[in-house]
Amino acid sequence: MAHHLLRTTLHLALLASSLALSFQSSRHYPAQKASYAKFSSRSFVETEQLRRAELDTQAGSKLGGSQLIRRSEGSVAGDLCGLPADKVLSVNPQIFGETAEGLQASWAGKDRLLIVASNDKKTTVWRGNVVGHGIFRFDKDDSLIGEPVSPISLRVSTVDPNIATIVSSSKQYMFSSIDAGHSWRRGKLPTANFAPQSDIFLSHNVANTLALLSTAGELYITSNLGTSWSRLASDVKAISFASGPTQSSMEYIFYSIGGSLPVFNPLYRYCTATHKTEAIDLTAFKFNIDERFLYVSRQNYTGNMLDSSLTRRLYVSSNYDASDASKVYFTEVQLPSLKPQELFVVMATHEAGAFIHVSDNAGVPYGRLFMSDSSGARFSLSMDNHLYHVMDSSVAMMSVDDFYEVKSARGVYISTAVIPHVGHVSMITYNNGGQWQRIKAPEGSGCALPKCSLHIHIRFSHLIGAFYDIPSLVQPFSTSAANGIIIAHGSIGAVRNDSSPHLYVSNDGGHTWLDPGLPAGSYVYGVADYGNVMAVIPNGDVVEHIWFSHDLGRCFRRELLDSSSVFRQARGLMVDPSAASLYAFVLGVEGLGEDDMWRMVTINFGSLLDSKCQESDYENITEPVCLLGYQNVYNSTKPSSVCYNEEGYKSSSIARIPCKCSTEDLECDFDFFNNGSGCSKLGDISLASLCPPGVTSYTESNSGYRLITGDQCVMTVETADLIKQVERPCTAHELEAGFFTVHRKVGRVVVGVVIVAAIIGVAIVSLFTFIRFYNRRSIMKEQVRYKRVPLTDHYGDEDSNDDNQVT
Numbered sequence: 001m002a003h004h005l006l007r008t009t010l011h012l013a014l015l016a017s018s019l020a021l022s023f024q025s026s027r028h029y030p031a032q033k034a035s036y037a038k039f040s041s042r043s044f045v046e047t048e049q050l051r052r053a054e055l056d057t058q059a060g061s062k063l064g065g066s067q068l069i070r071r072s073e074g075s076v077a078g079d080l081c082g083l084p085a086d087k088v089l090s091v092n093p094q095i096f097g098e099t100a101e102g103l104q105a106s107w108a109g110k111d112r113l114l115i116v117a118s119n120d121k122k123t124t125v126w127r128g129n130v131v132g133h134g135i136f137r138f139d140k141d142d143s144l145i146g147e148p149v150s151p152i153s154l155r156v157s158t159v160d161p162n163i164a165t166i167v168s169s170s171k172q173y174m175f176s177s178i179d180a181g182h183s184w185r186r187g188k189l190p191t192a193n194f195a196p197q198s199d200i201f202l203s204h205n206v207a208n209t210l211a212l213l214s215t216a217g218e219l220y221i222t223s224n225l226g227t228s229w230s231r232l233a234s235d236v237k238a239i240s241f242a243s244g245p246t247q248s249s250m251e252y253i254f255y256s257i258g259g260s261l262p263v264f265n266p267l268y269r270y271c272t273a274t275h276k277t278e279a280i281d282l283t284a285f286k287f288n289i290d291e292r293f294l295y296v297s298r299q300n301y302t303g304n305m306l307d308s309s310l311t312r313r314l315y316v317s318s319n320y321d322a323s324d325a326s327k328v329y330f331t332e333v334q335l336p337s338l339k340p341q342e343l344f345v346v347m348a349t350h351e352a353g354a355f356i357h358v359s360d361n362a363g364v365p366y367g368r369l370f371m372s373d374s375s376g377a378r379f380s381l382s383m384d385n386h387l388y389h390v391m392d393s394s395v396a397m398m399s400v401d402d403f404y405e406v407k408s409a410r411g412v413y414i415s416t417a418v419i420p421h422v423g424h425v426s427m428i429t430y431n432n433g434g435q436w437q438r439i440k441a442p443e444g445s446g447c448a449l450p451k452c453s454l455h456i457h458i459r460f461s462h463l464i465g466a467f468y469d470i471p472s473l474v475q476p477f478s479t480s481a482a483n484g485i486i487i488a489h490g491s492i493g494a495v496r497n498d499s500s501p502h503l504y505v506s507n508d509g510g511h512t513w514l515d516p517g518l519p520a521g522s523y524v525y526g527v528a529d530y531g532n533v534m535a536v537i538p539n540g541d542v543v544e545h546i547w548f549s550h551d552l553g554r555c556f557r558r559e560l561l562d563s564s565s566v567f568r569q570a571r572g573l574m575v576d577p578s579a580a581s582l583y584a585f586v587l588g589v590e591g592l593g594e595d596d597m598w599r600m601v602t603i604n605f606g607s608l609l610d611s612k613c614q615e616s617d618y619e620n621i622t623e624p625v626c627l628l629g630y631q632n633v634y635n636s637t638k639p640s641s642v643c644y645n646e647e648g649y650k651s652s653s654i655a656r657i658p659c660k661c662s663t664e665d666l667e668c669d670f671d672f673f674n675n676g677s678g679c680s681k682l683g684d685i686s687l688a689s690l691c692p693p694g695v696t697s698y699t700e701s702n703s704g705y706r707l708i709t710g711d712q713c714v715m716t717v718e719t720a721d722l723i724k725q726v727e728r729p730c731t732a733h734e735l736e737a738g739f740f741t742v743h744r745k746v747g748r749v750v751v752g753v754v755i756v757a758a759i760i761g762v763a764i765v766s767l768f769t770f771i772r773f774y775n776r777r778s779i780m781k782e783q784v785r786y787k788r789v790p791l792t793d794h795y796g797d798e799d800s801n802d803d804n805q806v807t
Helices: 002-015 028-035 042-062 459-467 717-722
Strands: 022-026 090-095 102-105 112-118 123-132 134-143 150-155 163-166 173-177 183-189 200-202 212-213 218-221 228-233 236-243 251-256 267-271 278-280 286-289 295-300 312-316 343-350 353-359 366-371 379-387 389-391 399-400 413-419 423-429 454-455 486-493 504-505 524-528 534-538 545-549 555-559 569-575 583-589 600-606 618-622 630-636 651-660 667-669 672-674 680-681 695-702 705-707 724-731 738-745 755-759 762-766 779-783
Touching: 102 150, 102 545, 102 583, 112 150, 134 600, 163 200, 200 236, 212 236, 228 251, 236 286, 251 286, 278 295, 343 705, 353 379, 366 413, 379 423, 379 667, 399 459, 413 724, 423 454, 486 524, 524 569, 524 583, 618 651, 667 672
Parallel strands: none
Antiparallel strands: 022 102, 090 600, 102 112, 112 123, 123 134, 150 163, 163 173, 173 183, 200 212, 212 218, 218 228, 236 251, 251 267, 267 278, 286 295, 295 312, 343 353, 353 366, 366 379, 379 413, 389 399, 399 762, 413 423, 454 486, 486 504, 524 534, 534 545, 545 555, 569 583, 583 600, 618 630, 630 651, 667 705, 672 680, 695 724, 738 779, 755 762
């Protein structure tokens, strides 16, 4: 029952989300806001209103009696931004002649668009592509798919953009195309008991492979785009495609199935190449996986679920793709142990480690953020009072965090710290979590550190916007294809003001920020030509103009979208996810009536940037500060150049300037914490008890410092002394890997557990999953590979923290 409840909630959440690579449209924008708002409970609304009222007074007093901060001057409409006056942006409006209730558009490769519109009578496929001289043409076909479909189920493969799939409205068939929508083949689905928009999964490596997870937990697999299906497992709780760290050419489907205490949700893997299924961890509770680490939580079952010492522990494997599953090795993560009412969340992993959030109490809207070393197992404190908000709902629980990885810069992350009873503060790190700091506001804003800073609006602000009638906020934008560029909503002040978002941009990975001077409100944005163009439109019911910049955000020029009409229901801005194209598209409905037509505006930035960049159009840009031990030098287009990059261009590093090690390259080691002036010993956990079997000594930091994971700075004598390791004798050892025996107790037990699942930046949590046991006697023996690490919660009581300190 709880599984179905959670799944239903996840499906509702997806309907309220905006997708990065494609957008789905419905004709009733106000209803979309209503469907999002219903996840919030009355208690949360009242709490937020009270908090906001208190914030207005307290934050205002800290700024000399006013919370309003003067915003810096930006370019306004009419400014040519250095472009020749005779150059005109090519804007081509087109009426589709469609009144379909649903419509989905997706990129199908560079300069190719695939659009599917459907109602209860027919399905229309539109294919768009460049036909020469900058003309983008759409071809319509009503006969390719002979029955109604669910437009939101349209998927385009990330492996081969020619491959697309879509599900019929009856959910009895799936249509697949291998030629970018020119022809479609119908295949019978194994079940109709699933949600088309969320329960079909495309392989990341093998274009023809898909998985389907029914709401009843039946897992099916196809290797021929749905021509035939085979059932892989039943009672499946979660699945994930993954290609591992040691054999990137091999891809697996990892899935957990429902179990019974103490074997909660055993974890298996299925190899898409060999079609072999193997058990990975028969004692798993929940799992999280990416290309680097597999994290598994296990319940420390004592035979009595009412035992107050019951905890959950977290394990990590960095070789989960070993060809022989018996060689997959888990190491216990060195983190505080967790009670059943507590939670942990794997926030992100990177090339050098991982971030994990731990909340001591699921009812507290913040916790601690930890970062690991390169093993993914040994963690140290990165940020205290880290936002992770779990809220009540009549359907299920919803949790929201603001953790965001900047993809356009090395080691840069943005998240939110909570100052209890005051508000939220955006924090940024430039060294993989080694240090966090407030974000400097744009020059000329009148906002100066340390009391005033820029705050980025991420997922929590997206939720709060519903209470202020703000259209859904698009999440921050960054891509590895556009070096240094970040586009985001934000506000400036002592704490974040979610009621009045503005647009801000950075072109140097978040070190400095610019205010384009656009009116306050919600926007949709993206980049074209590898970041050479930034494009922005308002996110609202009526859209008349587009703003764009060709000089890295220094100046934004406004252009009319359509002189004959305006959008009455604009549904979004669509830019190439690879950032390679010079085209962008705005989709909307021309009026408010049911018979009004869908309209697409094609924007060709090549009409302004009409010559290919030459060598003289580029300049060398050096990163503003040393990041993780060195500064990269990039080759980038000059802001004054009016040209486009050739296909395949990448603003990659052309030189590297090494930096000497300093305290900026160090972090506190395991069992140490930053006291503001250095690293102090926590003292409750001794590495002496963590020695592997047969080892008589271990090493640890003498002063509490270690080099930040992934840092490549040039070592100095002073730094070498700070990170010097000393050898100490072992006092205890981990257990040997092997068998263990557990006993089920007689009786009936109800257990409350936390389930965490990340969905498009918003996590949905089902707080209480009830697992009931009836009178049964059995003894189980399971083989597992593990390393036992005795851990305790060594951070003391929450009340011991200084609530007003954010460092």
